[in-house]
Amino acid sequence: MPTTATAAQSTSRRRKNTSSRRDDEAPIIPILARKVREVEAKAQRGKLGPTNRVKFQVIAFLVREERARVKADTEVTDAARAELLKRLDGVATILAKTAARDTSLIQLLEVDQATSPVARRMRRDWLLESGAELPPDELIITDTAPAATSVVPAAVLSRQVVPPQVEARREANPFLAPDLSRVTTGPTPRRRLDGWELMGPLYKAFETGAGGAVASMDLPPVPEFDRLSPKGLEIMPHQSRFLEAVRQGHRSFLLADEPGLGKTAESVLAASVADAYPLLAVVPNVVKMNWAREVQRWTPQRRATVIHGDGENIDAFADVFIVNYEILDRHLSWLASLGLKGMVVDEAHFIKNLSSQRSQNVLALGARIREQVRDPLLLALTGTPLINDVEDFDAIWRFLGWTNGEKPGPELMEKLDATGLTPADKAFYPQARNAVISMGIVRRKKKDVAADLPDKLIADLPVELDDEFGRSIREAERELGGRLAAKYRRILEARGDRVFRGDFDEDIVRLVAHTELEESKAAGTGAENVFTMVRRIGQAKAVLAADYTVQLQRSVGKVVFFAKHIDVMDAAEAHFAAAGLRTVSIRGDQTTPARQDAIDAFNNDPGVGVAVCSLTAAGVGLNMQAASNVVLAELSWTAAEQTQAIDRVHRIGQGEPVTAWRIIAAHTIDTKIAELIDSKQGLAARALDGEAADPTSTDSVQLSALMHLLRRSLGGD
Structure with missing residues (x-):
């Protein structure tokens, strides 16, 4: 048995x-x-x-x-x-x-x-x-010829607009110069891998790591001289290597550097190196103004125009056109016929959903540019190319022309064919991954280029308050400036002085501003004054700042978000919750144990993405070095308060360079306040270094801001 x-x-x-x-x-x-x-x-x-x-x-x-x-x-x-x-x-x-x-x-x-x-x-x-x-007829599978499609889908055809200046540009040059270099002769040769399904294996090559090497192409060494930066500026070595690749002829990139490493500046200079004008930049709404500023800063000889709404006020003769995703659909027709030679897609993970209209708009424009121009400059910028799955690469690869979604493009296919391998061979996968990377994937982290970076960087991000809220803020600024100017004129008239536009008495300017400041402090929040105005600016920026924080968190991990007012913190936390981010909150009304629990959760729990902090309650005594990125949604009235907030992450034990992103409302007093805060920091440095200080710089930021409003209203500044 x-x-x-x-x-x-x-x-x-x-x-x-x-x-x-x-x-x-x-x-x-x-x-x-x-x-x-x-x-x-x-x-x-x-x-x-x-x-x-x-x-x-x-x-x-x-x-x-x-x-x-x-x-x-x-x-x-x-x-x-x-x-x-x-x-x-x-x-x-x-x-x-x-x-x-x-x-x-x-x-x-x-x-x-x-x-x-x-x-x-x-x-x-x-x-x-x-x-x-x-x-045999099932062994050989041929691709069907792609049907010609319009850039403008039928769903948005009725929404197309043509800004008046675009018509003027067309009349000035009604014909696009033909690109004869695109003419090809003879049939496309068949390749050994033509019969294989390759998209699945390409995704698998990245999903498994296929060797574990960093997914970043080999870049040329740093050139001996920096011939690209305008006077007074200097590009960093890691940026210089990228731009050298462009100079040598590379034209399509997935630039996946972490935030804070200068992707916008690299893109602006890449367009200059490649002479890729007109250039289109499709960007999130929150960074439109920053893009315009970076074009002016790094390529001052070029003109940039920001497209708002239907584009009534754009400069159609500009070199760089900047548009946000939300309004791109109504501008597809004229952009497709403009003769674009380059296109940048910022925060390119926004197009990962191929069924969304904004993804289809971007891909259609990218395809049209590739049809019209040989080797256009195509840049996809994102610190997070993969959010849910390795197939998030799909839309980005399509935009860059590396694949068409069903199979690799000719250049990538040639690289894969050169391996001599097929997906049946294990060795195919690391080589396939390397082939895709060599198409133009560039990925650097802060720690990789730490020697290039300052240990602490404050980056200003101007945002446009172009809604009714923003218009009311600018109107309130004009009214306050007018009230100050009226006081100034009454004093001069009482003395019998004549008032000249742009010519004013600084002593009286300071007297009027000081009086207004004391009255504002006494009035509190009950009347319109400089304090209530700045608070309204913070409320208007709240969602824009929170939206940028969401993008940042997906790129770099943990972020500390600072705001001055409770209602701004509340609006930000609601936005984070809607985006599916877990947050902790550090406020003035918390008990000490509750505050410590929040800090510990932020530093130790990988599921907590953002700490929403009060500038006054969390600005001192806290250690939050689990993050290396700070978002300042509202500006402080003192340089010291701003420095203390940033130093919650910039402290002993921090292993990466720290970047503080200041969200600044363009065309408002916010811009002047940021400038004044910087001047106060300069004052501290001069005092500690034993240098003489400008006596006017001892004025408070509030007083200086009011003096600025008064001078502007009088025709100065």
Whole structure:
């Protein structure tokens, strides 16, 4: 009588033999079972990208195909047929559950055949893996010629606008110069990998790491001289290496540097190096003004224009056109006919959802530029190219022309073909990853280029308050300036002095401003004054600052968000919650244990992304060095308060350079306050260094800001 162990081994052998016989009768079924589990796992994590959707479609098609074959096979016994159909039903059940999770998949269950070349290649490869013999016409799969599509989709055709100045530009030069270098002769040669489905393997190469090397292309060494920076500025070595690659002829990049490493400046200078004008920059609304400022700063010989609304006030003869995602749809028609030679997509992870209209707008414009210009400058900027899944690369690769979503583009295909390998070879994956990286992926972290960076950088981010709130703030500033000017004139008239525009008595300017400041302090928040005005500016900036913080957090991890007023903190926290970010709050009304719990959670819990802090309550005594990025949503009245806030992360033990992002409302007193704060910091440095200080710089920021408003109203400043 056999032992228990022997009996178990015998049972195991019988099960294996039975399974082997069943797989011999339908060898495609275990492949389908494995593939459907892969799709199910992706769907459960919310990562069902384009490739897995095609995989879902092919599984559904092969299940139907195999069910029909099994039913018609007369050589299969009834018991075996029932078992095979049961296993196919199991695969179909998982498909149905997955479709119930993502209802957009239901239509793929109803497709009668795998129609796209990618789907046909996938079906062919799985059948070959199962050992099936296919007829020659199923082995060779050719791509269908792409249908010509309009840049402007029918859904937004009625919304197209043509700014008046664009018409003037067209009349000045009604013809675009033809790009004869795009003319090609002869058929495209067939390559060894033309018959393979390659998108899945390319994503897999990045998903598995394929060797673990940093995903950044080799860049040229730093050139001996900096010939690109305008007078008074200097590019950093890591920026110089990127620009040298552009100078040597590279034209498409996924620039995935961390925030704070100067991607905007690099892009502006890259356009100059490549002479890629007119250049279009598609950017988030919160950074439009910053882009215009960087163009002026780094390429002062070039003109930039920011597109607002319907673009009534744009400079159509500018070199750089800056537009935000939300209004791009109404400007597609004229931008597509402008003769653009370059395009930058800032925060390019915004286009990862291929079904969204904004993604389709960006991709359509990118495709039109590639049609019109040989080797245009195409830059996708994002510190977070991957958010949910490796297939988030898809839209960015399409924009850059590296792939078309179904297969690699000609240049990438040539690099893959040169490996001499196929996806059936393990060595293919690291080499495929390197091939994609060499197309133009550049990824540097702060710690990688720390020697290039100052240990603490304050970066100003001007934002446009172009809504009704912003207009009311600017009107309130004019009224306050007018009130101060009226007081100034009354004093001069009482002395019998004549008033000249742009010529004023500084002593009286200071007297009027000082009187106003004392009255404002006494009035509190009950009347319109410099304090209530600055508070309203903070309220207007709250969501813009929070939105930028969300983008920043997704790029660099933990961020400390500082605001001065409770209502600004409340608005920011609501925005973070809507974006799915976990936050902690540090406010003045907390108990000491509650505050410490919040600090500990921020420093130690990887799930906490943002600390929302009061400038006054959290500006001293706290250690928050788990972050190296600070957002200052509101400006302080003192340089010391700003410094104390930044020093919550810039302290002993901080391993990375610190960047403080000041959100500044353009065309308001906010800009002057930032300038005054900087001057106070300069004063402290001069005093500590033993240098003489300007006596006027001893005025408070509030007093200096009011004096500025008065001078501006009188026609000075």
